[in-house]
Amino acid sequence: MSDTALPAASVSSGNSKSAWLIVPGMIWMLLFLVAPILLILYVSFWTQTTFKIEPTLTLQSWKAFFGSDTYLASLWTTIRIWLLVLAATFIVGYPTALFVGLFVKNKTLSTVLLVICVIPFWTSFLIRVLAWRPMLGKEGAINIILQKFGITSQPIEALLFTELSVVIGMTQIYVVFMVGPIAFMLGRIDPNIIEAARDLGAGFGRIFWKIIFPLSLPGVIVGAIFVSVMVLGEFATAAALSGRKVNLLGNIIVTQVGSLKWAMASVAGVILTIVMGLVIAGFLRIVDLKREL
Amino acid sequence: MTDHQPIFRLEGVTKSYGQVKALRDVTLRVAGNEYISLLGPSGSGKSTLLRVIAGFEAPDSGQVFFEGRDITHVPAHERGIGFVFQNFALFPHLTVFDNVAFGLRNGKAPEPADLDKRVRDIIALVGLSGMEGRGVHQISGGQKQRVALARTLVMAPRLVLLDEPLGALDANLRHRMRNELRAIREKLGVTFLHVTGSETEALAMGDRVVVLDHGRIAQFGKPDEVYGRPASPNVAHFLNRYNIFSGALEGSTFTGPFGAIGVSGGTPSDKPAYAIRYDRMTVEPAGAPVAGPAIPATFVASEYLGSSVIYFFEAADGQVIEVEHHLSLGAPQSYEPKAQYLLRWRPEDAIVFGPGVN
Numbered sequence: 001m002s003d004t005a006l007p008a009a010s011v012s013s014g015n016s017k018s019a020w021l022i023v024p025g026m027i028w029m030l031l032f033l034v035a036p037i038l039l040i041l042y043v044s045f046w047t048q049t050t051f052k053i054e055p056t057l058t059l060q061s062w063k064a065f066f067g068s069d070t071y072l073a074s075l076w077t078t079i080r081i082w083l084l085v086l087a088a089t090f091i092v093g094y095p096t097a098l099f100v101g102l103f104v105k106n107k108t109l110s111t112v113l114l115v116i117c118v119i120p121f122w123t124s125f126l127i128r129v130l131a132w133r134p135m136l137g138k139e140g141a142i143n144i145i146l147q148k149f150g151i152t153s154q155p156i157e158a159l160l161f162t163e164l165s166v167v168i169g170m171t172q173i174y175v176v177f178m179v180g181p182i183a184f185m186l187g188r189i190d191p192n193i194i195e196a197a198r199d200l201g202a203g204f205g206r207i208f209w210k211i212i213f214p215l216s217l218p219g220v221i222v223g224a225i226f227v228s229v230m231v232l233g234e235f236a237t238a239a240a241l242s243g244r245k246v247n248l249l250g251n252i253i254v255t256q257v258g259s260l261k262w263a264m265a266s267v268a269g270v271i272l273t274i275v276m277g278l279v280i281a282g283f284l285r286i287v288d289l290k291r292e293l
Numbered sequence: 294m295t296d297h298q299p300i301f302r303l304e305g306v307t308k309s310y311g312q313v314k315a316l317r318d319v320t321l322r323v324a325g326n327e328y329i330s331l332l333g334p335s336g337s338g339k340s341t342l343l344r345v346i347a348g349f350e351a352p353d354s355g356q357v358f359f360e361g362r363d364i365t366h367v368p369a370h371e372r373g374i375g376f377v378f379q380n381f382a383l384f385p386h387l388t389v390f391d392n393v394a395f396g397l398r399n400g401k402a403p404e405p406a407d408l409d410k411r412v413r414d415i416i417a418l419v420g421l422s423g424m425e426g427r428g429v430h431q432i433s434g435g436q437k438q439r440v441a442l443a444r445t446l447v448m449a450p451r452l453v454l455l456d457e458p459l460g461a462l463d464a465n466l467r468h469r470m471r472n473e474l475r476a477i478r479e480k481l482g483v484t485f486l487h488v489t490g491s492e493t494e495a496l497a498m499g500d501r502v503v504v505l506d507h508g509r510i511a512q513f514g515k516p517d518e519v520y521g522r523p524a525s526p527n528v529a530h531f532l533n534r535y536n537i538f539s540g541a542l543e544g545s546t547f548t549g550p551f552g553a554i555g556v557s558g559g560t561p562s563d564k565p566a567y568a569i570r571y572d573r574m575t576v577e578p579a580g581a582p583v584a585g586p587a588i589p590a591t592f593v594a595s596e597y598l599g600s601s602v603i604y605f606f607e608a609a610d611g612q613v614i615e616v617e618h619h620l621s622l623g624a625p626q627s628y629e630p631k632a633q634y635l636l637r638w639r640p641e642d643a644i645v646f647g648p649g650v651n
Contacts, residue, residue: 192382195349200396200448201370210395214386 037273044266053262061263065271074247075271081166081238081248082231082279088171089227090220093178097219100179101186102212114183117176125173129240132169136160136241161243169241174230178223185219186212221287228279232272249275299358300325300484301346301452306355308341308508315341316352317508323486323501325451328478330499331488334531338508339488343454346486347376360451370399375450379457381441383429389416389440390425396448415447418477435466442474446481453478455487459494471498492532496520504528526566526646535568535644536614542647550610551588559645566646571617573642576604576626579633587637590614592628604628606636 047056065071096117104110120128135141136159143155158164189212197207235250249272256265299322308316315338323329333339344350346357348369356365364372384392394412397403403411416425419439424432429440438458445453458474459467475498478485489495495502496516504512504519512524523529526537540549542565547556549567556567577583590606593613602625606614614636618625628634 190380190382192378192380193384196376196378196382196444197384197395199347199349199369199376200444201399202395203399206399211384 040266040269040273043262044270046263046266048261048263053260061267064264065267070247071252071268074249074252075275077163077246078232078248078250078272079275081163081170081234081246082228084163084167085170085174085231086224086227088167089175089178090224092171093175093223094182094220096175097179097182097186097216098212101183101216102189107187110183110187114180117179120172121176125236126240128173129169129237132165132172132241133160136165136168160241161245163242163246165241166238166246169237170231170234173237174227177226177230178220181222181226182216182219185216189215218287218289221283221289225280225283228283229276232276232279299323300327300360302358303342303346304356304358306342306345306352306357308338308345308350308352314508316345319355319508319510321503321510321513323484325484326482327484328475328498328500329484329486329503330495330501331486331503331505332492332495332531333488333490333505335490337505339490339505340456341508342505343376343456343486343488346452347374347454348372349376373448373450373452375445375448375453377441377445377453377455377458379460381437381461383437383440383444385429387429388425389421389427389429389432392429392440393443393447395444411447415443418446418480419443420473434462435470438462438470439473442477446477446483450483452484452486455485457488457490459489467494474498492534496532504531506531522560523568523644524560525562526564526568529566529568529644529646534571534617536571536574538567538612539565540567541565542645547645547647550608550612551586554586554640554643556640556643556645559647561648562646563648564646565648568644568646569638569642571603571615572601572619574614574616574636574638576606576616576618576628577635577637579635581635583635583637585637586640586643587635588614589633590636592630592632592634594630595625595628597625606634 043053044061045057045059046061047054047058048061100110100113100117104113133140137143138155138157138160140160142159143152146152147155159168193211193215194207197211202210233250235248235254238246238248238251239254249268252268253265253272256262256268301323303319303321306316306319307314319338319342331339331342341350345352348364348367352365356363358364359372359374369376384395387395390412393416394408397408397411402408413422413425416422419442421436421439421443424436429437432440438461442453442458455474459470462470471494474485474487487495487498489498495504496519499516501514502512502516502519503510504524506525506527511528512519519528520532520534523532523535529535529537538549538551540547542548542556542559545556547554547565547567554567577587579589588608590608593605593607595605596603600621601617601619604616604618606616608614616636
């Protein structure tokens with residue numbers, strides 16, 4: 001305790017000067033993050049008519065959002081897709097991270113493997129999304145292969161322009177954000193701890209569930225936050241791979257802005273921001289990241 | 294030391310990592326209820342030896358016996374041997390209680406009340422009662438050491454291997470834990486095998502000391518035997534208490550930097566060497582009439598150790614010679630830096646190593 005008190009004291013004594021370091025960041029964030037968010041909140045209460053928007057406060061747009069099946073359905077779709085993608089990135093990502101972070105003993109090799117995971121990310125977002133079309137389509141690669149080997153007699157149409165294709169596409173794009181933090185936490189586990197557990201008679205299952213998984217949990221939480229924030233705000237993958245059948249809140253915002261319905265777009269934006277805030281707060285309650293990282 | 298039935302025994306254990314031979318034909322028998330310290334410099338193979346006994350590494354050849362049973366191919370957790378890691382390797386997300394209880398909960402766990410009692414008893418034994426609920430990041434280094442020990446001892450091993458257990462502690466604590474470790478071991482009557490790179494720790498703690506040199510056992514004996522009669526020039530060197538002179542041994546004459554000295558008897562060794570303990574040398578003014586062996590040297594510096602003073606001298610060939618003066622034998626002398634002195638010793642205090650002596 002005494003050795004942590006010392007640097008804390010020296011920071012607080014230089015407080016008046018060192019506080020200036022965060023001023024540029026603060027100004028930037030206030031101007032371009034906090035102010036716009038407050039503005040969105042404000043605009044969501046403006047009066048929208050077909051051709052113009054007036055700063056007369058009203059609940060009209062909020063009532064319209066919660067009174068419309070389309071909008072509510074898009075909220076549920078957003079949450080459903082988010083949960084599906086979150087589960088899929090975890091199921092695909094955790095074993096990968098386990099291999100890269102724990103079973104590959106060579107640090108250089110494990111770094112190389114992590115970089116390989118990131119390489120697809122260097123291609124353009126649009127190309128990555130659109131590349132799924134010739135893969136999943138009715139006459140796409142997967143259907144051709146399945147039919148060639150006689151596994152299916154007819155092409156599976158459910159592969160493209162469905163919720164499934166959106167989940168497949170998003171999982172592929174965002175799984176790396178799950179793998180990275182988990183592999184990082186797993187890589188930090190002292191091998192002696194695992195050896196000690198084994199010496200105390202723990203089998204692989206118990207070592208995993210009692211030692212490895214709890215110690216990797218902060219990585220899972222960080223990965224889940226990354227994936228959640230990106231999936232909840234998504235619109236492009238859904239637009240490109242669902243054939244406009246899957247409408248996320250992000251897609252609603254895009255269409256509303258496209259037709260200059262600023263008030264309705266703002267309502268969707270505020271709701272999306274609240275959902276994200278709740279999700280992040282929920283994840284942070286599971287693990288005390290300040291302590292673990 | 295009452296029980297002389299060997300609790301474990303190594304027969305011709307050899308282990309290599311690629312080209313590096315970590316252990317060469319190690320044979321060792323250790324009796325039950327003993328504190329054994331295993332001394333060796335880094336790279337001597339001492340950690341490898343410990344890991345082979347624990348079962349973390351398999352020997353290339355040779356056998357490991359424990360309580361009369363060949364355990365060479367028995368997995369680590371089935372050996373009934375405890376291991377205390379150098380960095381403690383505590384489970385960072387568990388409390389003190391859960392760390393200690395971890396082993397008992399594996400496999401066939403005892404009744405909850407029995408488990409609770411056993412864990413609390415062992416926590417009391419290492420002096421941590423009242424800390425059961427603390428997280429292991431909330432306790433000090435010395436307390437972590439005790440948790441690590443308790444976690445191993447709760448499994449009731451007959452042999453506990455400790456890999457430089459005091460290395461991560463500060464000097465003050467290290468000293469206190471020495472006594473604690475010995476006291477805990479005596480209470481339980483199990484054998485401790487304690488690996489250390491510190492000669493003072495090895496001599497102070499071990500009922501017997503094993504000295505490992507380049508993967509071979511160079512000496513195995515009581516601390517005073519090892520200290521007073523090192524078995525090889527290298528052992529004398531590890532003890533950090535001997536001035537070792539190289540030279541040539543012909544018949545009963547050793548020729549070193551101090552000239553030719555007649556010697557009688559000695560310790561067999563591959564290479565000839567002449568060793569004198571720091572505290573068996575006496576400083577005389579240059580040119581003083583001395584009967585017996587002596588070497589001229591230049592005074593460099595001194596180091597005050599509380600109960601004694603170490604004087605550093607440099608011989609003509611550049612070798613540093615240390616002379617220890619116990620303050621119980623008189624007040625410390627002050628010598629002139631860069632001035633010449635004559636260091637003498639009694640021939641019977643020297644240890645002569647060489648091929649063919651006995």
